[in-house]
Amino acid sequence: MRETRLWSLHILVLPIIAVLLGAHFAVMHYAPVFYxxxxxxxxxxxxxxxxxxxxxxxxxxxxxxxxxxxxGMYGVRGIIRELPLTPTLAKLVDVGIIxxxxxxxxxxxxxxxxxxxxxxxx
Amino acid sequence: xxxxxxxxxxITFRVRRYDPDVDTVPHFDEYxxxxxxxxxxxxxxxxxxxxxxxxxxxxxxxxxxxxxxCGMFINHLPMLACQTQVLHLDSDVVTIAPLPNYENVKxxxxxxxxxxxxxxxxxxxxxHTNSKEIDxxxxxxxxxxxERESISQFTHCIKCGLCLAACPTVAxxxxxxxxxxxxxxxxxxxxxxxxxxxxxxxxxxxxxGPYQCHLAGACSQAxxxxxxxxxxxxxxxxxxxxxxxxxxxxxxxxxxxxPLADVVKAIEEFAxxxxxxx
Ligand code: HEM
Ligand code: HEM
Numbered sequence: 001m002r003e004t005r006l007w008s009l010h011i012l013v014l015p016i017i018a019v020l021l022g023a024h025f026a027v028m029h030y031a032p033v034f035y036x037x038x039x040x041x042x043x044x045x046x047x048x049x050x051x052x053x054x055x056x057x058x059x060x061x062x063x064x065x066x067x068x069x070x071x072g073m074y075g076v077r078g079i080i081r082e083l084p085l086t087p088t089l090a091k092l093v094d095v096g097i098i099x100x101x102x103x104x105x106x107x108x109x110x111x112x113x114x115x116x117x118x119x120x121x122x
Numbered sequence: 123x124x125x126x127x128x129x130x131x132x133i134t135f136r137v138r139r140y141d142p143d144v145d146t147v148p149h150f151d152e153y154x155x156x157x158x159x160x161x162x163x164x165x166x167x168x169x170x171x172x173x174x175x176x177x178x179x180x181x182x183x184x185x186x187x188x189x190x191x192c193g194m195f196i197n198h199l200p201m202l203a204c205q206t207q208v209l210h211l212d213s214d215v216v217t218i219a220p221l222p223n224y225e226n227v228k229x230x231x232x233x234x235x236x237x238x239x240x241x242x243x244x245x246x247x248x249x250h251t252n253s254k255e256i257d258x259x260x261x262x263x264x265x266x267x268x269e270r271e272s273i274s275q276f277t278h279c280i281k282c283g284l285c286l287a288a289c290p291t292v293a294x295x296x297x298x299x300x301x302x303x304x305x306x307x308x309x310x311x312x313x314x315x316x317x318x319x320x321x322x323x324x325x326x327x328x329x330x331g332p333y334q335c336h337l338a339g340a341c342s343q344a345x346x347x348x349x350x351x352x353x354x355x356x357x358x359x360x361x362x363x364x365x366x367x368x369x370x371x372x373x374x375x376x377x378x379x380x381p382l383a384d385v386v387k388a389i390e391e392f393a394x395x396x397x398x399x400x
Contacts, residue, residue: 002323004362007333081329082295090329 010074013067020064027051052115065108073101128209133157135166137178138219139229148226150217151175157208163218164192164203167230180230187346190282194230195219200284200344221287223296236296237283240303243325246310249318261379263315276309276354278347285341285351297330301341301351304332308358319365332358 026034031042041047051057077097081090132154140148153170164182171178182192185204192203196218197211208216224232250256250263285301286292292300299307307326311319326332332355341351364370380388 002327002362002366003329003331003333004327004359004366007359008363008366078329078334082291082298082334084294084296 006074010071013071016063016067017071020060020067023060024064049115049118049120052112052118055116058112058116061112062109065105065112069101069105069108073097128159128207130156130158130209131214133166133208134215135170136215136217137167137170137175137230138217139178140220140226141177141228159209161208162204163194163196163201163206163208163216166208166216167203167218178230179228188280190280193221193232193282193284193287195221195287200287202282202284202346205346221283223287223289223292224283232283232287234283237281237286237300237302240299241281241306244299244303244307244310245318245322245325246306248310248313248316249321250315251317255379259379259382261381262385264380265314269314273309273312275349276305276312276351278349279306279309279345280347282346284344284346288340288344290338290340291334291336295330295334298334299326299331301335301355304335304358305349305351305354308354308361311361312357319361319370326358327362332362 027042029039031037031039035042037047077093080093080097085093133156135153135155136150137153138148139145139151153174155166155169155174157166162185164185167178167180167182180192180194180203182204183189184191187202187205190202193200194203195201196203196206197213197216200221203218218230220226220230221232224234224236227233248256248263255263279302281302283302285305289298289301291298304326307322310316311322335352335355337352337356339352342349342353345351361370
């Protein structure tokens with residue numbers, strides 16, 4: 001894969017992160033301003049489950065998860081691969097980063113899905 | 123240059139010494155010397171060698187900022203010794219060390235091989251699809267003044283390697299192509315007579331290529347010829363991104379060939395004015 005494509009994606013996901021992380025901050029830190037509820041209330045389990053029922057939220061959170069993970073993992077790969085590594089170690093770092101990213105993505109998606117499909121009251 | 127009053131005076135030179143046959147680690151030797159107005163660091167080194175330390179080693183040639191041989195770390199900044207006047211450093215102690223980010227061969231001599239290897243890797247020459255015209259030219263490839271101006275500053279590189287010595291990425295990632303090679307990759311790729319981008323991809327579109335530039339801009343500050351390699355790297359990124367999504371500059375109508383007869387006519391038109399002194 002051309003490095004240009006990998007790097008372009010690292011930059012292209014930034015608008016997604018900026019908008020969705022902004023919205024995420026609005027929910028988590030500015031709930032009194034946007035939703036008229038306290039920050040504590042906004043972070044309560046029951047409120048979270050209630051929010052999680054929305055299909056829009058499900059899609060947007062998975063999108064933020066993918067965008068943030070790709071941006072972050074590409075960035076971390078860059079930091080590690082700047083160290084003097086043998087070609088084998090460099091390959092290992094690439095494979096390790098991909099595996100770790102996919103694992104976190106699967107876990108995050110599972111959690112988001114779990115919230116979405118959680119049956120209130122059992 | 124600053125117009126501060128420059129008083130000729132005694133200056134202490136702290137010169138880093140290293141002889142791989144004798145020393146395990148480098149050390150600094152000090153030489154005190156009277157410095158006159160206009161004296162360059164290179165002249166001071168010559169005087170030290172002539173009068174105090176005949177074994178002192180460094181590399182230099184043209185004495186006028188053209189050959190790019192005398193790059194050194196002068197008062198902790200990469201500079202050409204021949205272009206740096208001692209009194210302009212505004213310091214009574216001048217520390218001279220070999221360029222960082224290169225292996226130290228001896229005293230002030232760096233091993234510039236990585237610079238040359240990286241430069242060669244990006245194919246620093248015009249690549250043209252019409253190889254017949256290259257091998258048996260029927261004329262000259264046309265380049266307008268505007269086309270030339272768009273790459274002009276990048277053609278001034280003298281391969282002195284100061285930019286690599288200044289680059290913080292090269293310091294941690296020796297495989298990073300670095301500002302010199304990447305700026306030259308842009309210089310040739312952007313040349314209207316060149317259509318070699320795809321031939322260079324294998325060398326430049328890699329992890330250790332332009333995306334490892336984190337915009338410190340130290341290369342542009344260090345360049346003694348006023349080249350802005352950091353800017354060239356950003357332009358190279360744009361070229362690569364546009365090419366990767368199919369919006370690269372189409373160069374099929376590349377550089378028209380001007381027949382030799384017309385070249386001769388053009389040269390006559392632009393002939394210099396007649397001599398005023400016999
Ligand atoms: C809207 C918010 C963000 C913006 C505008 C942004 C912008 C950038 C840019 C431009 C770079 C490239 C820097 C370079 O190549 O020198 C970068 C690198 C990086 N980003 Fe972000 N980023 C954002 C959010 C995040 C988040 C949320 C994370 C963590 C998940 C993250 C992790 C990283 C990492 C690890 C690097 C590599 C750093 C390096 O190479 O030194 N960024 N970011
Ligand atoms: C102190 C700051 C933060 C708090 C309190 C917080 C809290 C939460 C909570 C409670 C959820 C569950 C969903 C919900 O109730 O809406 C969540 C999900 C999520 N957050 Fe954050 N968050 C914070 C910062 C961030 C940052 C900086 C990022 C991105 C770089 C991020 C990315 C995500 C993603 C992708 C999800 C959904 C994926 C999943 O559930 O695995 N969060 N966060």
